[in-house]
Amino acid sequence: xxxxxxxxxxxxxxxxxxxxxxxxxxxxxxxxxxxxxxxxxxxxxxxxxxxxxxxxxxxxxxxxxxxxxxxxxxxxxxxxxxxxxxxxxxxxxxxxxxxxxxxxxxxxxxxxxxxxxxxxxxxxxxxxxxxxxxxxxxxxxxxxxxxxxxxxxxxxxxxxxxxxxxxxxxxxxxxxxxxxxxxxxxxxxxxxxxxxxxxxxxxxxxxxxxxxxxxxxxxxxxxxxxxxxxxxxxxxxxxxxxxxxxxxxxxxxxxxxxxxxxxxxxxxxxxxxxxxxxxxxxxxxxxxxxxxxxxxxxxxxxxxxxxxxxxxxxxxxxxxxxxxxxxxxxxxxxxxxxxxxxx
Amino acid sequence: xxxxxxxxxxxxxxxxxxxxxxxxxxxxxxxxxxxxxxxxxxxxxxxxxxxxxxxxxxxxxxxxxxxxxxxxxxxxxxxxxxxxxxxxxxxxxxxxxxxxxxxxxxxxxxxxxxxxxxxxxxxxxxxxxxxxxxxxxxxxxxxxxxxxxxxxxxxxxxxxxxxxxxxxxxxxxxxxxxxxxxxxxxxxxxxxxxxxxxxxxxxxxxxxxxxxxxxxxxxxxxxxxxxxxxxxxxxxxxxxxxxxxxxxxxxxxxxxxxxxxxxxxxxxxxxxxxxxxxxxxxxxxxxxxxxxxxxxxxxxxxxxxxxxxxxxxxxxxxxxxxxxxxxxxxxxxxxxxxxxxxxxxxxxxxxxxxxxxxxxxxxxxxxxxxxxxxxxxxxxx
Numbered sequence: 038x039x040x041x042x043x044x045x046x047x048x049x050x051x052x053x054x055x056x057x058x059x060x061x062x063x064x065x066x067x068x069x070x071x072x073x074x075x076x077x078x079x080x081x082x083x084x085x086x087x088x089x090x091x092x093x094x095x096x097x098x099x100x101x102x103x104x105x106x107x108x109x110x111x112x113x114x115x116x117x118x119x120x121x122x123x124x125x126x127x128x129x130x131x132x133x134x135x136x137x138x139x140x141x142x143x144x145x146x147x148x149x150x151x152x153x154x155x156x157x158x159x160x161x162x163x164x165x166x167x168x169x170x171x172x173x174x175x176x177x178x179x180x181x182x183x184x185x186x187x188x189x190x191x192x193x194x195x196x197x198x199x200x201x202x203x204x205x206x207x208x209x210x211x212x213x214x215x216x217x218x219x220x221x222x223x224x225x226x227x228x229x230x231x232x233x234x235x236x237x238x239x240x241x242x243x244x245x246x247x248x249x250x251x252x253x254x255x256x257x258x259x260x261x262x263x264x265x266x267x268x269x270x271x272x273x274x275x276x277x278x279x280x281x282x283x284x285x286x287x288x289x290x291x292x293x294x295x296x297x298x299x300x301x302x303x304x305x306x307x308x309x310x311x312x313x314x315x316x317x318x319x320x321x322x323x324x325x326x327x328x329x330x331x332x333x334x335x336x337x338x339x340x341x342x343x344x345x346x347x348x349x350x351x352x353x354x355x356x357x358x359x360x361x362x363x364x365x366x367x368x369x370x371x372x373x374x375x376x377x378x379x380x
Numbered sequence: 381x382x383x384x385x386x387x388x389x390x391x392x393x394x395x396x397x398x399x400x401x402x403x404x405x406x407x408x409x410x411x412x413x414x415x416x417x418x419x420x421x422x423x424x425x426x427x428x429x430x431x432x433x434x435x436x437x438x439x440x441x442x443x444x445x446x447x448x449x450x451x452x453x454x455x456x457x458x459x460x461x462x463x464x465x466x467x468x469x470x471x472x473x474x475x476x477x478x479x480x481x482x483x484x485x486x487x488x489x490x491x492x493x494x495x496x497x498x499x500x501x502x503x504x505x506x507x508x509x510x511x512x513x514x515x516x517x518x519x520x521x522x523x524x525x526x527x528x529x530x531x532x533x534x535x536x537x538x539x540x541x542x543x544x545x546x547x548x549x550x551x552x553x554x555x556x557x558x559x560x561x562x563x564x565x566x567x568x569x570x571x572x573x574x575x576x577x578x579x580x581x582x583x584x585x586x587x588x589x590x591x592x593x594x595x596x597x598x599x600x601x602x603x604x605x606x607x608x609x610x611x612x613x614x615x616x617x618x619x620x621x622x623x624x625x626x627x628x629x630x631x632x633x634x635x636x637x638x639x640x641x642x643x644x645x646x647x648x649x650x651x652x653x654x655x656x657x658x659x660x661x662x663x664x665x666x667x668x669x670x671x672x673x674x675x676x677x678x679x680x681x682x683x684x685x686x687x688x689x690x691x692x693x694x695x696x697x698x699x700x701x702x703x704x705x706x707x708x709x710x711x712x713x714x715x716x717x718x719x720x721x722x723x724x725x726x727x728x729x730x731x732x733x734x735x736x737x738x739x740x741x742x743x744x745x746x747x748x749x750x751x752x753x754x755x756x757x758x759x760x761x
Contacts, residue, residue, distance in 0.1 A: 165403075176396065177402075182395070186391065191387045191391065212387070212391070212394065213395060348611070366395065369388060369392055373716040374392070377396075377718075378396070378403070
């Protein structure tokens with residue numbers, strides 16, 4: 038069969054904060070998971086587009102009705118705009134990878150979409166419906182499973198996928214993970230943002246900033262452990278640009294993530310057969326956007342010290358580890374399976 | 381295949397099945413329950429095997445020595461040593477004769493006895509151990525791919541032919557049976573014409589324990605779909621008579637052969653075993669396939685005088701594993717995973733039959749009423 042006639046395999050990581058696509062013809066694209074529609078005619082005239090997606094939408098949010106399709110790790114069902122936002126986001130990713138053009142040549146597109154575990158439980162049908170028209174066949178899997186598959190961490194390993202909406206943990210026992218092998222926590226990137234906003238509001242009630250600005254500070258300066266230098270930001274206070282130190286608040290907000298994650302990790306390890314627990318503890322993979330917080334992995338290691346110790350590796354490419362894993366799954370799945378998973 | 385590859389395949393299968401459950405609107409966790417059932421079955425089989433091996437060893441020890449002496453004699457026999465038999469243990473006449481040993485009052489020859497025990501204990505595989513001591517219900521299986529060569533069986537305009545489908549499923553089943561330790565004989569392994577007489581002779585000459593013929597159905601009512609399994613028996617159903625006549629065409633048997641074959645067959649004890657085999661296979665086919673084919677009908681276990689069932693001398697069944705006349709089932713049959721699922725269901729049905737037959741405590745086995753059709757509800761779990 039010639040290359041032109043081969044199916045195109047696609048891995049998609051549909052995340053709360055960022056979504057990415059990896060394709061079997063070597064493309065990789067990422068978009069921030071924001072979709073916005075101009076709020077009125079004036080905004081539409083200024084923006085010159087009926088809809089904006091990604092960073093563009095975030096930056097022009099003042100003129101937009103802004104949506105995050107996977108807020109808190111769940112697809113928003115029920116609202117027409119919420120459902121449309123998912124399709125716009127997917128459409129944007131597909132355009133980036135020229136999937137429509139490929140389908141027009143008669144090639145079939147087989148996609149594996151990784152979603153937060155909670156969305157997998159609640160929104161699977163909705164997601165299938167949203168993917169209609171974009172791909173020929175679709176398999177939906179949980180994000181940490183896709184990451185584990187892509188990294189070949191299939192046996193005696195644990196993936197801790199710290200996203201924006203949820204933290205998903207999945208222990209890999211050499212078989213397809215069941216619900217008992219997985220946990221979902223609401224403590225993730227967005228939760229840290231809320232903690233930080235709350236702490237800042239307590240200490241500096243005069244500061245009036247949106248959660249988006251707080252999120253940007255966190256993404257730029259976040260850390261766990263001892264600070265290397267004080268973190269000072271400039272914000273308008275009473276109309277006057279003022280420098281304030283947020284080191285203490287930022288540290289407290291980020292470190293608040295460690296106890297629930299460490300506790301859940303140890304709880305999952307306790308469910309593994311006794312003779313393999315040590316191997317799992319020493320094979321923990323930290324993935325997801327929030328895994329890049331400096332010092333996070335080290336702090337989780339410290340938390341395991343009292344339980345026999347362990348090792349935590351941070352994935353090298355947290356943006357694409359999910360979509361690359363999805364792509365690996367898509368390529369490995371037998372053609373006959375794909376025939377039965379048509380959208 | 382490496383362990384890593386196997387794990388990957390298992391995981392892909394899990395992801396696939398979970399997605400399929402969702403598409404088919406099955407409750408969440410159907411796949412998981414299926415996985416747990418699979419694990420439980422595996423555990424049960426291992427437990428049974430372990431218990432039987434234990435029983436084998438105990439029987440061997442008991443043969444070699446009286447109570448209390450078993451352990452010593454066993455060790456001596458395995459070590460190949462020559463214990464002092466000068467006192468000459470005499471087998472009590474009330475004891476059951478074993479193998480070709482004389483039954484009463486004859487001193488057992490020590491070296492011979494030791495050799496025999498050593499042979500019994502030297503077995504490596506549980507299955508081999510069982511063959512020596514406990515009769516197995518199924519050891520050699522004849523897998524018969526229906527039709528072939530000039531005879532295409534039923535066919536669809538766009539290229540799906542019964543002879544190709546049955547061969548594919550038969551080869552898949554054969555591979556899995558061999559992997560499970562069965563001795564497998566295929567009546568054909570390529571697109572060959574093999575008469576029904578030759579198929580039956582192959583099975584009889586091989587002294588097979590079980591004969592499984594695989595067919596694909598064609599029903600006049602196009603919306604009808606499902607699985608049905610036949611064993612040998614009389615039928616008054618005009619459709620089944622016509623179906624049997626069609627399947628028996630070009631059988632290679634003369635009228636004289638038929639008269640000879642038909643003498644007394646309905647009183648044959650193997651009919652009971654065939655019925656149990658048919659029930660097990662039918663149940664397995666229905667339960668397994670309905671996960672991928674929720675509209676599948678359990679068309680039941682039936683009796684009919686198909687030539688291959690008449691002429692074979694072992695428990696024999698003919699399974700109609702799908703209906704090519706139904707568009708949906710035809711599409712499913714075109715997919716290799718569905719054919720693999722059929723083969724797995726046949727394997728599971730055979731294994732369950734084997735398990736039930738090896739269970740020696742089946743006092744109610746012969747008490748089933750004569751049945752020509754088992755209502756579908758009976759097989760519904």
